[in-house]
Amino acid sequence: MRYFWLDIVLLLLVGAALYYGSFWKSLDVHSAAAQQTDVARYACYTVTFWQGYAGLSELPTQQCAFITHPTSTTPILSSISVLKKLTALGAPAWLTDFVATQSPTQPLHALPSEYPLIVMVPFSLAGLAPPIYYQLAFAVVMLVLMAMIYLVLLRFAGRWTACAFLLLLLVGGWGTALGRFDLFPAVLTLCALLCAERARWNYAFALLALAALSKIYPVLLVPAFLIAQQREYTGKWFSWRRWLAPGLFLALCIGVSAVSLLLSVAGTLAPLSYFGNRPIQVESVSSSLLWLAHTLGGYPLTFGFSFGSRNMFSPLSSLVATGGTVLLVVGLLYTLWLQWRGKITLALSSLLILLIIIYTGKVFSAQYLIWIAPIIAYVSRGERRWLLGWGSVSLVTTLIYPFLYERPNFPFGPYLPDFYLTVFVRNALFSIFLATLFYVVSRRPAAFGKSSSAAETGS
Secondary structure, X not given: OHHHHHHHHHHHHHHHHHHHHHHOOOOOOOOOHHHOOHHHHHHHHHHHHHHOHHHHHHOOOOOOHHHHOOOOOOOOOOHHHHHHHHHHOXXXXXXXXXXXXXXXXXXXXXXXXXXXXXHHHHHHHHOOOOHHHHHHHHHHHHHHHHHHHHHHHHHHHOHHHHHHXXXXXXXXXXXXXXXXXXXXXXXXXXXXXXXXXXXOHHHHHHHHHHHHHHOOHHHHHHHHHHHHHHHHOOOOOOOHHHHHHHHHHHHHHHHHHHHHHHHXXXXXXXXXXHHHOOOEEOOOHHHHHHHHHHHHHOOOOEXXXXXXXXXXXXXXXXXXXXXXXXXXXXHHHHHHHHHXXXXXXXXXXXXXXXXXXXXXXXXXXXXXXXXXXXXXXXXXXXXXXXXXHHHHHHHHHHHHHHHHOOHHHOOOHHHOOOHHHHHHHHHHHHHHHHHHHHHHHHHOOOOOOOOOOHHHHOO
């Protein structure tokens, strides 16, 4: 009972710190600043989904202007643009007529431009509160998810591992944890991993499907889960039991996607269009390469704001982006080969895949560290060298966002370091951490046991 109350106090203290970090500019929910946060956008998505555009009258006009008056910096794939493309492709009349009926002015037909349908679950839970308190309600929903991860790690990996998760979340997600929905796919991914380690494959693949449907990145974990699952079976390859769990994953993905298409074809395709067309964001590893090419080689750089982020443009952008894609494929294949050879477990393979996704991507937003925190705490069991290594990457990330991003709002702003140099340092630390992990696991003859631990990498 004593530890129970200590856990509650710890969660409340961490939650309070994260709430302040996520909403320090908008603690007054009635202020204009509160209308410009990511959570304010979620509120707009929630209202338009359930009530159509007519419901936006409940919210301040400026808050949802990105929906009602989209610009080049807030691209939205509309039903009109989809209809034009279908017509140009010679689509049958019934299909164009069907898309034409999905007007976002009607309830249930306006989906988020950046996110899949399933994110409406956490968004709508927060929407149960009065509109003016949506920010507070959303933070409470995320706080509950954070507590779930803590309790799951406490149950399956011990108190220090659970505390390590809170520490990494606080250090790396101070400005984002309760102001983004990334804890939602993070808890689903962690629970999928725990089910997989206990050979509960139907649950594992079902949870992984829900995670992938909420944020696309977990879909790249499917090959690692497949390798672990197939190694469990010794029967015939065409046995239905061998493929039941992967089939459940496909069924859930297809089923939810079909529902999404029935509601809005444009809204279903919008996230794919949104992320496929994004340029190189200023915090990514790719941006550091462009910055180095500019600093050392004189290649010109230009900057702009679009797709909800600050981006960087260079004559080398296409080459660097292609290199990132190649590195992603090579890194994933090598990681899966290590897992297939038995050198790493599913947990460590999953961690490496998540790190590779972030490292090679065109975008590296601070909230991506939320994906990593529970998995790295679980794999490392809170071992000191892991905490120092990833904690350093997390700490510099928090220095970048919100401090360098919001430099004018802090009295110590003039004393903060240069933005692009700091990003380069963070990405260099990330490179060292990832390279060290690959070096250590590549030299091991085999992983120890079926469950993950810091001992697996010689820590």
